[in-house]
Amino acid sequence: MYDDDPDVLYETLSDRQKAILDFIERFIEADGFPPTIREIGEACDIASTSVVNYNLNKLREGGWLERTAEKSRGIRLLRPRHAGQPATREVGLRLSNALNVVRIPKIGRIVASAPVMLPGSDFGEYYDPEVDVIEISRDMLRGVDVNEVYALEVQGESMIDALIDDGDIVILRKQQTCRDGELVAVWLPERGETTLKAFYDEGTRIRLQPRNPGMAPIYVHPNNCQIQGKVLGVMRMV
Amino acid sequence: MYDDDPDVLYETLSDRQKAILDFIERFIEADGFPPTIREIGEACDIASTSVVNYNLNKLREGGWLERTAEKSRGIRLLRPRHAGQPATREVGLRLSNALNVVRIPKIGRIVASAPVMLPGSDFGEYYDPEVDVIEISRDMLRGVDVNEVYALEVQGESMIDALIDDGDIVILRKQQTCRDGELVAVWLPERGETTLKAFYDEGTRIRLQPRNPGMAPIYVHPNNCQIQGKVLGVMRMV
DNA sequence: CTTGACATCGAACAGCAGTTCGCATATACT
């Protein structure tokens, strides 16, 4: 009776229901909270809120989502729409593969002073013109949580031997620890700057090693060295 | 100089603000969407919605969360309350415009045993399922026609001084000519292979220069050297 | 004591949001 292949199940939905499901997923990923009935209606060209409500209940009956009655934005997505994904019902994992492309914020330049403090972004669908956003394929992250990823533009040639040049975009994952030799962005409170270096814990001090034979390492006290993220990748357009 | 330790920063918050932050996190985890101002107030024993609003704005100024103005449940948490995290403010991921993403085929490995065959003039709508597809932002191409772009995975370290390592993905534009010194993929009929080198026209011969001091250039007759594409960029995930 | 910054409270307002209901349309089946 029931085919358990998510792809097949997904195809049994009406175009409208697919559009609703897709929109909800994109909306949650973009805004961090679920849309209202009317927001869904506008996005999917549905004139009446009752029709959105009707289709949401259909999707609920089909197990695609949950609703909290009489609460605004009370929608939770329950399972992926395409095959090859875990049919988990856990909260928090439901955003994967909304699109195969993720946007990560480029929050400043490294080795330039502190990363730029960004103004509040209450603009809804509009991008803050001062903030670069770079798009990469989700596959490139190889499972790393998108929300932990950000990007920096490299300034200087201190990591030239690690094949990271001035102007390159480095993609980082937020983390507070690392192993010796890994490339990390570190915040140095004493200097008021963030820098990209190879990290070595020498017990009483931290050695931050440039990957450039002409440059000397920086030594800092562990209390004055806060790891901000580890380098996941590099991008360069010549 | 201010202390940037988030644990310390967290301790500077008032008890009320800590309670609010904790409640929001628990609420989102439990219900899948953020709470309203009044829900926060009830949970944290705050009599007036304006007080909740006031403290939420304080938390926003401190970089703990983001708010979408005039939208119900428009709260996004930005960073955990404990353990060292970068004190940088994130940008919320915005509604994705899939049209800004282009798919380019990764058609093989360069400097590999098997010769690389380029697809026809248009890669078309279909992609061979065995061919990897790389998705990048259209912006990265800076105006170059998408249909002329493809990608190759680099094998070998012959371009190490050009900051291109084994395993990197190079993005190329199809073209048959180039200027001296540019990095190009060239098809060498005599050798039956495609290689990535710096191109120099020396009149009677073509010099294909590795960017690796330990490797000698390749000299070929102009008739046995067919330029396939010019390097536009490099991507690497470590 | 006065001042000002900070935090809180209560109340009100305008618009938002989920729900419900009557009615219309389309399709499949009898």
Next chain:
DNA sequence: AGTATATGCGAACTGCTGTTCGATGTCAAG
């Protein structure tokens, strides 16, 4: 044709939600 089912529309209702404003209390600095 007639009926049942599924889907869609518009309107209205009621409660919810973010915002704003004036007033009050606290406390440290001048």
